[in-house]
Amino acid sequence: MGVETIPRMPTPLTAERAEAMSQRMIKKHHVAIMLLHWFNATVWLTELTTGAALISSPHFRVVPYWYIALVQGFFGTRSHLLQFHITVGIIWMVVFAVYGIFGVRTYLAREVIEKEVALDRDDWRWLWVRLRLILKRTNESLPPQGVYNAGQKLFAGLVYTMIPIVMLSGLVMAFHLVSTSLVQWAIVIHFAAVGMVFSGLMIHVYMGAVFPEEKPAFFSMLTGMVNELYAYRHHFKWWQEVKMHEQVWKREVAEDIRNGPSISRPEPPGATEALPPASHRESQFKAALQRTFRQPQYWPPYVAGFGLGLTLLATFVIMGQGLGASGGFTRYLVAILTWVSPHYVATHDYWSQYAQPGQSPLLDFLVFELIGVVIGGFISGWLAGRVRIAVDKGPRISKGTRYLMALGGGTLMGFGARLARGCTSGLALSGGAVLSAGAWVFMMAVFAAGFTGAYFLRRYWL
Amino acid sequence: MSAPFATSFSTFTYFAVAVVLGLFFGFFLERAGFSSALKLTAQFYFKDSAVLKVMFTAIVVAMLGLVYFSLMGWLNMGQVYIPATFLWPQLVGGLLLGAGFIVGGY
Numbered sequence: 001m002g003v004e005t006i007p008r009m010p011t012p013l014t015a016e017r018a019e020a021m022s023q024r025m026i027k028k029h030h031v032a033i034m035l036l037h038w039f040n041a042t043v044w045l046t047e048l049t050t051g052a053a054l055i056s057s058p059h060f061r062v063v064p065y066w067y068i069a070l071v072q073g074f075f076g077t078r079s080h081l082l083q084f085h086i087t088v089g090i091i092w093m094v095v096f097a098v099y100g101i102f103g104v105r106t107y108l109a110r111e112v113i114e115k116e117v118a119l120d121r122d123d124w125r126w127l128w129v130r131l132r133l134i135l136k137r138t139n140e141s142l143p144p145q146g147v148y149n150a151g152q153k154l155f156a157g158l159v160y161t162m163i164p165i166v167m168l169s170g171l172v173m174a175f176h177l178v179s180t181s182l183v184q185w186a187i188v189i190h191f192a193a194v195g196m197v198f199s200g201l202m203i204h205v206y207m208g209a210v211f212p213e214e215k216p217a218f219f220s221m222l223t224g225m226v227n228e229l230y231a232y233r234h235h236f237k238w239w240q241e242v243k244m245h246e247q248v249w250k251r252e253v254a255e256d257i258r259n260g261p262s263i264s265r266p267e268p269p270g271a272t273e274a275l276p277p278a279s280h281r282e283s284q285f286k287a288a289l290q291r292t293f294r295q296p297q298y299w300p301p302y303v304a305g306f307g308l309g310l311t312l313l314a315t316f317v318i319m320g321q322g323l324g325a326s327g328g329f330t331r332y333l334v335a336i337l338t339w340v341s342p343h344y345v346a347t348h349d350y351w352s353q354y355a356q357p358g359q360s361p362l363l364d365f366l367v368f369e370l371i372g373v374v375i376g377g378f379i380s381g382w383l384a385g386r387v388r389i390a391v392d393k394g395p396r397i398s399k400g401t402r403y404l405m406a407l408g409g410g411t412l413m414g415f416g417a418r419l420a421r422g423c424t425s426g427l428a429l430s431g432g433a434v435l436s437a438g439a440w441v442f443m444m445a446v447f448a449a450g451f452t453g454a455y456f457l458r459r460y461w462l
Numbered sequence: 463m464s465a466p467f468a469t470s471f472s473t474f475t476y477f478a479v480a481v482v483l484g485l486f487f488g489f490f491l492e493r494a495g496f497s498s499a500l501k502l503t504a505q506f507y508f509k510d511s512a513v514l515k516v517m518f519t520a521i522v523v524a525m526l527g528l529v530y531f532s533l534m535g536w537l538n539m540g541q542v543y544i545p546a547t548f549l550w551p552q553l554v555g556g557l558l559l560g561a562g563f564i565v566g567g568y
Binding site: 083298301302304309310313314318366374375407417418419423429431432433434443444453457458 | 497498
């Protein structure tokens, strides 16, 4: 098998070769980057349209009064508009922080600095030639470019510098941080930094959406792929890299075949076959859904925890209280006790507080929430194929021992939960989130006893 | 309109919302693996820290959300139930519940 040599400089292509290259798609963007790009685009569009309507001072105003009146009218009042503007900004910051924290090693350090911002000698020359091309002073060809060209790198550098400034000054303005004079400065800085980004954004949007030569770049932000011909003509150095990866991979596969049957290697990261048809892409979306909801593995703890946190937040905002469990069970018990002996419940100091005369103890948030918990847990387990009848126990004990442990442990937990006026959900989780001192004492006590007890019970679990 | 909204709900809406919130609660607990006693107790043998990670992620997310909502004046924190502190009962209750946790597994 002959290995084709990778040219050092772009050479004219035969028509056949160009046609073949235009049919072959190579991967340019990771799906996380595409999502971030469109999220970022949506935020900028929203923030620019709402932000422009917030500047009503006659000295700074950038839009006509009718526009300000229109947008403020749409939101009812200026203060609602401001709240909306700030909320979108905060969401933007949180998403960027998450991307930053999780991507700092693999993405930020290497990709951003090296590929997206830093200008090398070819880039500087590219800028110079590009400028003279625009002025029609030359007809020489542009120097080869990496995965992003020098113009894109300049824009990225500008945006990466300005974004933290916009964010910080926005925070200072939104929450009146430090001092009034700082807030006044923040207004000017916020405005100037956004202006810088806006001027770059105009070119960026024009190049992406209008400029015909860059059409493949626009579609690559939707599909993640560009055709090889475009890569060859516009990002030659990157094309070389992809080719090199492919050849290394081909060589390794060839070696594998020579050395006899063994595990097959995965596809190289840079290259895939031609873009699949639309129906296939749709099924890829289905496959992603399947991976997320129907895999037998549990979700990563931070993802599940984030969902749980949003649920808890929604519960506080809607119901004015947190989630719980043991309080609901208590009410089920009181309902049974009332059914057996209303007199006993009514005269009992503890039970009677749950049973106001003429009202069922079951008419409570937690009682109904627990019904939802059973359904929601079942849905999740059923989707993932985890629903089964089983006894979860350590390998060294019998089922009988496990049942006894469950009974004993449950009794202890029930007593402890009522003594503390809450359980892991109602007190530790919900009380913890509103910084109830007792809740944190309780939580520490739970883990202290758990870790201590684990030592003595290791024979039962391990 | 200012949160919490529950005071303006009809009885039916109130309980329907309660079921839906519970549904999400149960869903995420199961997604985290908290339906398995072996996964929960693995926390106490330093084999799987999902319990601490999930719990503290949830607490931090809800806490930041509450701070933000109340800063923006959307949520009246005065109407949000904050569990009162009873130091000794909660300390002893926590120890008992923790012991029960490792014995019973849930």
